[in-house]
Amino acid sequence: MLRLTHLLTLSAEPPINGDDILDKLIPDFWSFLTQLIAFIILIVVVTFLIYKPVKKMLAKRKEHIEKEIKEAEDKNKEAVANIEASKNLIKDSHHEADKIIASAKSEALKQADLIKQENASLIASMKEEAKADIAKEKALAKEQLKNDVVDVAILMSSKILEREVKKEDNEKIIDELLKEEKSHDR
16 A cells, blocks of 8 residues: 555656756756866867877777788798799709719619620630630640650651661651641541
C-alpha cells in the first residue's frame, strides 16, 4: 500500500511547462555561463596540449612506419636481386669449373698420348740398338769361331799331314769350307 500512496502523490504534482524546464536546466545564468566558458577553455586546452601533440605523434609514427615498410620492401627487393645474382654467379662458377676440368682432362690425355708415343719410340730405338748389338756380337762370335776353326784346322792338318803347310793355304781351304757351309745353311 505504501507504494500505491506514493504513486498517487507523484501523479498529483502539477504538469511541467516549458519555462520550468529551462529553469531546472539552467538554474543560474551566470553559473551556466561560467561553466560553459570553463568547458570551452577545457576543450581548447585539451586540443592544444593533448590532441594536437597526440595527432602529431601519430602522424610521425605513421610516417616512420611507412618509411620502415618502404625500407623493408626495398631491402627485400635488393635481397631477391642479390640472391638471383648469387645463383647466377654460382651457376657461372660451376660452368667455369666444368670447363677447367674438361680442359685438364684433355690436357692429361694429350700428355698421356705424348708419353706413350715417346715410350714407343724409345722402345723401338732400344730394340734397334739391341738388334744391332746382337748382330755385332753374332759377327764377333762368327769371326772368333772362324779363327778357332782355322786354328784347329791348321793344327789338325799339320798333324795329319805331318808336314809343314803354309798358314795361308790352310786359311784358303777353311774359307772355302765355310762358304760351302753357309750356302748349305741358307
